[in-house]
Amino acid sequence: MASVAARSFVFRQQMNTRRFDFASCLNIKSFYSSYSANPKEKSPENYTQYHEVSSDNWKFVERLKPPTVVPSFPKNGSCFSDWTPPPDTPPNLPYFVKRTKNFMVPVYLNFEAVRNQRKITMVKHIEGDIWALEKAIKSHLEEVTKRQVVSQVHEVAMYIKFRGDYVLHVKKWLLNAGF
Amino acid sequence: MATKIINKTVTEFSLRITRCFFVPSKTIQTNATLFQERLETSITNVEEQLPTTIRPPLPIIHSRKLAFPPKFKAPRQVWVSNMDTVEEEKLGLIDLHPEVFAERPRVDIIHENVRWQQLYRHVSYANTKMRYEVRGGGKKPRQQKGSGRSRHGSIRSPIWRGGGIVHGPRSPTPYFYMLGFNTRLNGLRSTLSAKLAQDDLHIVDSLDIPTDDPSYLEKLVEERGWGPAVLFVDDNDIMPLNITAASDSYGHYNLMPVYGLNVYSMLKHHTLVLTLAAVERLEERLLFHLNRNDAASAGQKYRLDSV
Numbered sequence: 001m002a003s004v005a006a007r008s009f010v011f012r013q014q015m016n017t018r019r020f021d022f023a024s025c026l027n028i029k030s031f032y033s034s035y036s037a038n039p040k041e042k043s044p045e046n047y048t049q050y051h052e053v054s055s056d057n058w059k060f061v062e063r064l065k066p067p068t069v070v071p072s073f074p075k076n077g078s079c080f081s082d083w084t085p086p087p088d089t090p091p092n093l094p095y096f097v098k099r100t101k102n103f104m105v106p107v108y109l110n111f112e113a114v115r116n117q118r119k120i121t122m123v124k125h126i127e128g129d130i131w132a133l134e135k136a137i138k139s140h141l142e143e144v145t146k147r148q149v150v151s152q153v154h155e156v157a158m159y160i161k162f163r164g165d166y167v168l169h170v171k172k173w174l175l176n177a178g179f
Numbered sequence: 180m181a182t183k184i185i186n187k188t189v190t191e192f193s194l195r196i197t198r199c200f201f202v203p204s205k206t207i208q209t210n211a212t213l214f215q216e217r218l219e220t221s222i223t224n225v226e227e228q229l230p231t232t233i234r235p236p237l238p239i240i241h242s243r244k245l246a247f248p249p250k251f252k253a254p255r256q257v258w259v260s261n262m263d264t265v266e267e268e269k270l271g272l273i274d275l276h277p278e279v280f281a282e283r284p285r286v287d288i289i290h291e292n293v294r295w296q297q298l299y300r301h302v303s304y305a306n307t308k309m310r311y312e313v314r315g316g317g318k319k320p321r322q323q324k325g326s327g328r329s330r331h332g333s334i335r336s337p338i339w340r341g342g343g344i345v346h347g348p349r350s351p352t353p354y355f356y357m358l359g360f361n362t363r364l365n366g367l368r369s370t371l372s373a374k375l376a377q378d379d380l381h382i383v384d385s386l387d388i389p390t391d392d393p394s395y396l397e398k399l400v401e402e403r404g405w406g407p408a409v410l411f412v413d414d415n416d417i418m419p420l421n422i423t424a425a426s427d428s429y430g431h432y433n434l435m436p437v438y439g440l441n442v443y444s445m446l447k448h449h450t451l452v453l454t455l456a457a458v459e460r461l462e463e464r465l466l467f468h469l470n471r472n473d474a475a476s477a478g479q480k481y482r483l484d485s486v
Contacts, residue, residue, distance in 0.1 A: 069470050090251045101470050127283075156287060 070101050084175055091178035095128035098179075105179065107170045110161075119165040123174075126158045134160050140173050141166050238271035240384065240455065245276050247466050252277035255375060259382050259455065262422075263389060265398045270384055275375070275458070279465050284373040285365060292366035292442035295358040306350035310335045310343030360478035364468055366442045371461075374451050379406065381452045386413050386434070391424035396432060406449020407431055412440055414456035437461055 032038045073085055086099045100106050106124040111117060126133060134153050141149045141162065150163040162170070240259050254274035261268045275281070310316065316335025323330055335342045358366075374380040381403075388395060400409055408431040411422065416436035426432040435444065437460045445451055453461070468477060 067472050069467065070472050086250075096251065156285065158283065 073103055087178055093128075093132075093177065095126060095130065095133040096179065097123065097133070097174055098125040098127060100125065105171050105174050107167050107174065109165060109167045118163070121162040121164060121166045121170055123160045123162075123170060124158075126160065130155060130158060130160065136177075137170060137173060138162070141169055144169055234268075234270075237269070240271035240273055243273045245274055246463060247276070247278070247470055249277050252281065255281050257375070257380070257382050259384055260403075262383050262386060262399070265395065265402050267403050273382065273455070273458075276462050276466060278469060279368055279462050280371050280375045280380075282365075282368045282372045284369040284376070286369075288362055288365050289369050289373070289442055289446070291358060291362055292370075293446065295356070295363075296441060296443040298354045299356060299358075301354045303348060303352040303354065304350045305348035305352075307344040307347030309345070309347075310337060313341070313343045316342070357481045357483060360468075360481065364465065367440065368465065370442045370445045371451075374445060379450050381405065381450065382458060383452055383454055385419075385454050385456075386411055386422045387419050388421045388425060391421040393425045393428045396422070396425040396429070400432070400450075405452070408448040409433075409450045409452055410435055410444055410448035411452045411454075412437060412457045413454045414460045437464075 075085075083104075086103055090096055097106060108122045108124070110120040110122055112120050123133075123137070130153055134151055137160070138149050138151055145164075145166070149166070152161040154160070245254060254277055256272050257275055259270045259273055261270055310333065313335040316333040318333075320331050320334050321328065331339075333339075333342075337343055337345045371380070388399075411418075411426070411432070411434045413434070414437050416438075418434045423434065426434060431448070433444075433448065437457045440461070471477065
């Protein structure tokens, strides 16, 4: 026994929102409860025509899909932004600051506001002698800004935080250092 | 007498080994002679009956291509052992990706993972009654004014002895929460790195052992100095029959597919034994998540507080 679970609320919604139109009541969607109750597929001439396109054209679809994994950056050519690619050889220093998976320099601006807008510059992905790195960056920042800089070294999570907005200064220093 | 013992052990095996080959106990009992020969040999003398392993010239496994080749970190090299013989035979040397197996172990992240694994399934059934649940206390004990005593509305109010508890435990209280995707990912990396650094990680070519005798596995583990508890990890979730039968009687030798690998189990077992297939799958999955383009959607299905 086929029981029709008709979506008549669609019809009712249409009634409420716009003027009653006889054509609108033909838009009722019916979902039958069993396979046998559903209308069967008709012969192909009852449906719209289609033609198969060559499978070579699939590349036009594929190039629209986003990559699943971060693709590598182009080796040649200049970037119009101030992004520089990571170097092929690491600098000869007791520490190393690894780029993120999107090849960006890992310096971030955090807002750790309790009552005021406290800006914190955070350097992540540090390997090696973190204290030496902190000393180097701190001395550079104090030289540039002519004021004392407060910093925090987190040895377990391997990050450094500077109190203040020094993101551009730190990024520039890291790029000059060769990271 | 001997036949009876053999029949009993055969039926015990058939009841317990359900994942490998399902063999109904009836047919085993009637066709006991089929298994008799094999069981007799395995029960009596292990060393004599094992076939001598014939191997091609070593090293069999000598190279492995790393996905997302590391730029400045050196890959960690480990021996690949065998499981064919009790004595360890090194089949080759392979590279392990440093971003998976040589990360700085974050003890705080490992702790978070262990805490999560223990707590997310915990339901507290402790219960206390509130003032409306405690028996009695519907009537006003005495009139509001005139008695000279303090005023009360019910004898089961929280300030009364025997009254309801205001902020007590309410059963059932779930402690479910989802740890962040990257925290769980880094937990696996940290634990694998710690295991490798502490010589508790071993790679084997496969989990095929020549006999299903439990004492073979015990001898193997003892001989190689693997810890009391060993966790064998393979890519497939249906393990070979012999190792399943051998490890079945031991609670401390456990088999696990790669998708079941977790921080708690790795810490609970002293030694972690991975097959080559498991290493491939592990690295492929972890490195994919570390280099994926759409990082935000990694934890999408675990977001519980948003619609």
